[in-house]
Amino acid sequence: MAAYLARRLVESVLILLGVTLVTFFLLYVLPADPVRQIAGRSATTETVESIRRQLGLDQPFWVQYGRYLWNLLHLDLGRSYLQRSNVSELIWARLPPTLLLMAGAIVCELILGLTMGIIAALRRGTATDNGLMIASFIGVSAPQFVVGLLMLYVFAVQLRWFPIGGYGTLAHLVLPALTLGILGAGWYSRMMRSSMVEVLRQDFIRTARAKGLARHRVILRHALPNAILPIIAMIGIDIGIFMGGIVVVESVFGWPGIGQLAWQAIQRVDIPIIMGVTLVSAVAIVLGNLLADLVTPLIDPRIRLR
Amino acid sequence: MKRLLASSALLAALAAPAFAQATDTYTPDPNAKEGGSIVITYKDDVATLDPAIGYDWQNWSMIKSLFDGLMDYVPGTTDLRPGLAESYEISEDGLTYTFKLRPGVTFHNGREMTAEDVVYSLSRVTDPATQSPGAGFFGMIEGFDAQMAGEAESLSGVTAVDPQTVQIKLSRPDATFLHVMALNFASIVPQEAVEAAGDDFGRQPVGTGSFKLAEWTLGQRLVFEKNSDYWREGVPYLDQITFEVGQEPVVALLRLQNGEVDVPGDGIPPAKFQEVMADPAQAERVVQGGQLHTGYVTMNVTQPPFDNVDVRRAVNMAINKDRITQIINGRAVPANQPLPPSMPGYAENHEGYAYDPEGAKELLAQAGFADGFETELYVMNTDPNPRIAQAIQQDLAAVGITASIQSLAQANVIEAGGAGTAPMIWSGGMAWIADFPDPANFYYPILGCAGAVEGGWNWSKYCNEELDAKATEADSMSDPAMADQRLALWSEIYTKVMEDAAWAPVFHEERYTMRSPRMGGDDALYVDPVSIPVNYDYVYVTE
Numbered sequence: 133m134a135a136y137l138a139r140r141l142v143e144s145v146l147i148l149l150g151v152t153l154v155t156f157f158l159l160y161v162l163p164a165d166p167v168r169q170i171a172g173r174s175a176t177t178e179t180v181e182s183i184r185r186q187l188g189l190d191q192p193f194w195v196q197y198g199r200y201l202w203n204l205l206h207l208d209l210g211r212s213y214l215q216r217s218n219v220s221e222l223i224w225a226r227l228p229p230t231l232l233l234m235a236g237a238i239v240c241e242l243i244l245g246l247t248m249g250i251i252a253a254l255r256r257g258t259a260t261d262n263g264l265m266i267a268s269f270i271g272v273s274a275p276q277f278v279v280g281l282l283m284l285y286v287f288a289v290q291l292r293w294f295p296i297g298g299y300g301t302l303a304h305l306v307l308p309a310l311t312l313g314i315l316g317a318g319w320y321s322r323m324m325r326s327s328m329v330e331v332l333r334q335d336f337i338r339t340a341r342a343k344g345l346a347r348h349r350v351i352l353r354h355a356l357p358n359a360i361l362p363i364i365a366m367i368g369i370d371i372g373i374f375m376g377g378i379v380v381v382e383s384v385f386g387w388p389g390i391g392q393l394a395w396q397a398i399q400r401v402d403i404p405i406i407m408g409v410t411l412v413s414a415v416a417i418v419l420g421n422l423l424a425d426l427v428t429p430l431i432d433p434r435i436r437l438r
Numbered sequence: 439m440k441r442l443l444a445s446s447a448l449l450a451a452l453a454a455p456a457f458a459q460a461t462d463t464y465t466p467d468p469n470a471k472e473g474g475s476i477v478i479t480y481k482d483d484v485a486t487l488d489p490a491i492g493y494d495w496q497n498w499s500m501i502k503s504l505f506d507g508l509m510d511y512v513p514g515t516t517d518l519r520p521g522l523a524e525s526y527e528i529s530e531d532g533l534t535y536t537f538k539l540r541p542g543v544t545f546h547n548g549r550e551m552t553a554e555d556v557v558y559s560l561s562r563v564t565d566p567a568t569q570s571p572g573a574g575f576f577g578m579i580e581g582f583d584a585q586m587a588g589e590a591e592s593l594s595g596v597t598a599v600d601p602q603t604v605q606i607k608l609s610r611p612d613a614t615f616l617h618v619m620a621l622n623f624a625s626i627v628p629q630e631a632v633e634a635a636g637d638d639f640g641r642q643p644v645g646t647g648s649f650k651l652a653e654w655t656l657g658q659r660l661v662f663e664k665n666s667d668y669w670r671e672g673v674p675y676l677d678q679i680t681f682e683v684g685q686e687p688v689v690a691l692l693r694l695q696n697g698e699v700d701v702p703g704d705g706i707p708p709a710k711f712q713e714v715m716a717d718p719a720q721a722e723r724v725v726q727g728g729q730l731h732t733g734y735v736t737m738n739v740t741q742p743p744f745d746n747v748d749v750r751r752a753v754n755m756a757i758n759k760d761r762i763t764q765i766i767n768g769r770a771v772p773a774n775q776p777l778p779p780s781m782p783g784y785a786e787n788h789e790g791y792a793y794d795p796e797g798a799k800e801l802l803a804q805a806g807f808a809d810g811f812e813t814e815l816y817v818m819n820t821d822p823n824p825r826i827a828q829a830i831q832q833d834l835a836a837v838g839i840t841a842s843i844q845s846l847a848q849a850n851v852i853e854a855g856g857a858g859t860a861p862m863i864w865s866g867g868m869a870w871i872a873d874f875p876d877p878a879n880f881y882y883p884i885l886g887c888a889g890a891v892e893g894g895w896n897w898s899k900y901c902n903e904e905l906d907a908k909a910t911e912a913d914s915m916s917d918p919a920m921a922d923q924r925l926a927l928w929s930e931i932y933t934k935v936m937e938d939a940a941w942a943p944v945f946h947e948e949r950y951t952m953r954s955p956r957m958g959g960d961d962a963l964y965v966d967p968v969s970i971p972v973n974y975d976y977v978y979v980t981e
Contacts, residue, residue: 164849165893168856172493172571173883173895174873178586179573180893182566215485216640225656281688289692296696297689298682299658386685388657396482401849 140425144418151414152204155407156197164401170213187213200407209411210404212397219408223390227412229299230389233382234374236309238367241316246360248317249324253359254351256329264321271318276377280311280384297386308385312377316370320363327359334358361431368424372417462519464512466672467959467976474979475678476700476957478972479685479693483657486640489625490563490570495971496703498622500681503662503674503974505625505645508537508556508604509616513969513976514962516730516782516875518616522551522626522646523604532611532916537604543669545628546650553598558629560606561585561592572623575873578612611914613924617874620968648674648975657684662974675959675978691952695720700954700979701964703971708822711767711950720952727965728780729949730872732773732880735815735830735942736855736863736897743813744861748805750939753862754791755798756837762829763945766822773943776880776932780967783877783928790936790943798837810838816860818867819845826944827864855897863897864944875967877928881909885935900940905931956981 167184168175184190188199203210209219245268252264287307288296294307331337332355340350378391386392390409397405429435480496487497489505510521520526523537543551563570564585576582580595595607608615618624631644643651646669649662662679685693687707691714693699706714706724714720737744737753744750759772774790777783802808815834817827827843834841841862846854848868854860872879883889887906889896912927935941949965951972957964959977966973 162850164847164853165856166849168852168893169849170569170571172574174572174574176574176577176586176888177891177893179566182586182588183569186567186569211637212485215483216488216491217486217638222656229657284689284692289696292696296693296698297685382684384686384689386682386689388655388684392684393483393657399848401847 137426140422144422147418148411148414152201152407152411153197155410156200157193159401159403159406160193160196162401166213166401166403169401204411209408212402212405214400214402215405219404222393222405223408223412226388226390226393229387230378230382230391232305233308233312233378233387233389234371236305237312237316237374237377238370240309240313241320241370242363242367244313244317245320246324246363248321250328250351250356250359252321252325253328253332256325261325265325268318268321271314271321273318274314276311276315276380277384279314280308280381283307283311284384297384299386299388308381308387311384312374312381315377316373320366323363323366324359327362328355331355331359364431365424365428368420368422368427371420375413375416462512463517464519467978469958469980470672470675470976470978471958471980472675472978473677474675474981475680476676476954476977476979477680477682477698478701478703479682479690479699480703481684481686481690483683484660484681487643487651488640489622489627489643489645490568490572491640492622493571496681496683499966499969499972499974500660500662501622501625501643502647502969503649504643504647504651505622505627506543506647507620507622507624507626508539509620509624511620511875511968513973514960514966516780516967518620521620522556523619526616528916532914533608535606535608535615536599537606539602539604540669541602543646544667545631545646546644546665547628547631549628549630551626551628551646552601553604554601555626555628556604557592557596557598559626560596560624562627562632563623564593565591570623572621575618575621575623578608578610578615578618580607580609582609610910611916613913613916613921614874614876614878615916617876617879621874649679652678659683670975674975676974679974694952694954697954700957701972702952705949705951705971708767708769711769714952723952723955725951725953725961725964727949727951727962728778728967729947729965730778730781730875730967731947732776732778732870733770733826733864733866733944733947734773734776734870735944736860736865737940737942738858738861738897738899739938739940740858740899741861743805743807743811746805747939748801749807750942751791752798752801752805752837753834753839754939754942755794755801756839757830757833757942757944758793759944760793761833762826765825765829766945766947769950770945770947773945775936776885776941776943777877777928778872778946781872781875781877781880783925783932785929785933788929788933788936791939795833795836802837802839807838810840812840812842813861814844815841816844816846816851816854816863818848818851818864820848820867823864823866826866830864830944852895856893856895858892858897858899860897865897871970877925877932878909878913881928881931885940898940900935900938902934902938905934 167180167189171180171183212219248264252261255261288294294303298304337355340354378389379395382389382391383395394409484497485494486492487501489501492501506521508521508523510519512519522540524540525538527536562568564573564576564582579593581590581593584590585593597605599605628644632639635642648665648668650665652663653661660681664674664677687704690699690702691710694702737750739745763770763772775785775788815827817823824845831841831843855863870884883895887901890899890901908931912924915924951964953964956979958980963973963977
């Protein structure tokens with residue numbers, strides 16, 4: 133186990149290194165000059181070159197990349213070109229809202245997905261089953277900005293159940309979390325359905341039924357714990373999927389997280405912020421996957437990590 | 439006899455005074471009420487509140503309320519009035535400006551502002567280490583080049599004569615200098631606060647302005663509180679302003695309709711425009727204002743076929759500007775010259791090139807392109823710009839020009855324009871809104887030889903030495919008595935630009951914003967041409 137963990141950690145570091153290299157390179161070859169953005173449109177050529185020298189952007193690629201890694205080793209993510217403050221500070225300020233949103237989304241997708249999956253499995257082959265599976269298909273395929281705006285319009289503007297965007301209370305969290313969670317809920321309901329159908333066919337369920345247990349007891353105590361196992365391992369992987377979704381969802385709902393930060397930085401070629409957010413997302417994805425792999429054998433003793 | 443910038447009546451009344459009180463034509467709103475707080479929203483983050491650095495839509499007017507410069511504008515207009523300078527004097531040769539500071543003005547930290555602060559602030563913004571995007575505006579001050587080259591620590595042209603008097607020497611007469619002194623970049627900052635904040639002055643701003651920063655939660659909100667010691671009598675009216683950032687314009691409008699927001703800082707989103715205007719209750723609260731903006735198509739004059747003036751004229755005649763204006767719901771007026779109508783120097787009688795596809799075809803045939811040609815039109819990839827580019831594409835196709843559209847991110851279009859690799863660019867979303875209300879601001883960077891260099895903003899790469907000389911001549915007329923003559927010369931310059939057809943000007947955007955029912959104050963304050971987008975100091979709540 134310890135050897136496995138050590139190997140995975142080394143792999144993770146290599147993956148992250150690769151991510152920084154690829155991102156740094158892509159931003160380096162991007163046909164847009166960050167110095168011009170900083171210097172403004174009234175700048176003279178001398179001013180532009182002076183800023184370029186000060187930021188070290190006149191250096192060759194490997195020197196720039198090496199310096200970035202060296203700073204990274206000292207936990208320094210650099211300084212934003214346009215906001216003129218430390219990237220780590222900017223990300224740190226925006227991390228709590230993003231984590232909260234993800235937690236909310238996990239709760240939403242589990243509640244929605246599992247309920248839909250269980251009901252569909254129990255009503256297999258009926259109109260309810262078909263209806264739920266169509267709904268889950270829509271959930272998986274609907275673009276998040278459309279879902280987000282629809283939710284805002286229906287539940288916040290028309291029905292006034294929730295505030296129109298923003299951040300602060302639990303009521304603010306519901307709609308963005310739901311929007312972000314709907315995609316996962318679609319997946320989970322399908323997985324839960326097939327897993328549940330599988331379990332319901334097993335002998336021990338028939339035995340439980342045969343010994344006269346109430347139907348809901350059979351489902352909740354015997355079928356569910358067995359059917360849910362494969363789902364739990366998925367949550368870690370979800371974090372990676374969320375990282376893509378938060379950029380859209382946070383922008384639609386005015387949620388002050390790192391997705392919004394990333395979106396604004398990309399529009400303005402603020403390279404240090406783009407690098408920082410990419411790195412943080414990569415760390416989250418790597419950790420999520422690692423977590424998923426570590427949890428699996430705990431849930432299913434047949435799987436062993438080597 | 440020293441020449442004074444003041445009203446002529448005042449000038450006559452004073453017998454050889456050392457300084458004249460400059461005029462301030464503003465009359466306070468008799469209905470204004472004090473107190474109350476409002477909520478303003480913006481889509482994008484406020485990057486910084488450092489006046490030497492801030493250059494965004496959202497922080498421009500915030501900085502105006504936190505800081506002051508020597509000069510200022512009459513609210514809602516483009517008329518200069520004195521700010522921290524109580525009066526000023528211009529030497530005979532137009533090279534020396536002497537500003538008398540207003541006594542008893544204090545920074546938010548309680549210290550009194552002196553001439554040394556002016557010296558420090560101007561040297562700071564032009565210090566290469568500050569990396570100010572506005573440094574280039576101060577090029578006329580003596581010692582600017584030496585400081586930029588790193589040969590001097592400060593601007594040699596700026597000196598404190600005594601604690602209440604600042605003298606600024608210019609290396610060339612420049613009629614725009616007083617406008618430059620009213621730019622955010624020329625705001626006066628206290629050295630001790632800048633140094634104490636280190637790299638973070640933009641987060642901990644200390645100025646002399648009408649509001650002070652009370653709270654800033656990164657990525658969420660900023661709260662401004664009234665500066666009760668403000669040196670201007672009676673303003674600001676509001677006690678508090680909350681700026682909520684990260685709000686999509688559509689969401690901001692919904693919240694305004696819900697009574698949660700007072701002014702949407704990004705205006706009415708195009709997608710909602712017709713809906714709002716169709717509802718009388720909402721349309722009544724819409725505020726419309728001219729903007730010092732021009733949207734234009736550049737044509738790279740250094741490369742064929744646009745090195746041929748007839749081709750460029752043909753493009754001007756081929757574009758149906760009225761139709762393009764309709765595409766953006768009529769939120770603009772068609773353009774016939776580079777300057778917008780509300781800019782001094784606008785040539786009223788100039789007709790430009792009328793829409794005439796047949797005439798365009800003839801011109802193309804004359805130029806040897808009877809069968810047209812193929813080219814590329816670069817455009818920024820956010821709505822409505824690609825749609826506008828498509829309309830231009832269709833218009834060009836009608837006269838035989840096949841233009842393929844390159845829809846790219848803003849930074850990439852700017853890069854292609856600067857490098858001179860883009861044959862045509864639709865400027866929408868990137869340029870040009872004036873930094874200050876003077877015709878000179880539309881010339882040097884985007885039409886003059888100085889901007890026609892690699893990486894410059896003159897994307898047509900149009901460089902007419904003769905016009906550059908005329909521009910220099912116009913701007914050396916810093917005597918206020920010659921103002922009309924100067925503006926006439928500028929009109930002539932822009933008319934000549936149109937003769938050479940360096941651009942195809944398309945439209946001047948109008949701003950449409952909204953105010954909640956409780957917001958009071960003149961409409962002009964909500965579409966202030968200088969304090970963009972809102973003049974926070976003079977708006978008030980009526981309840």
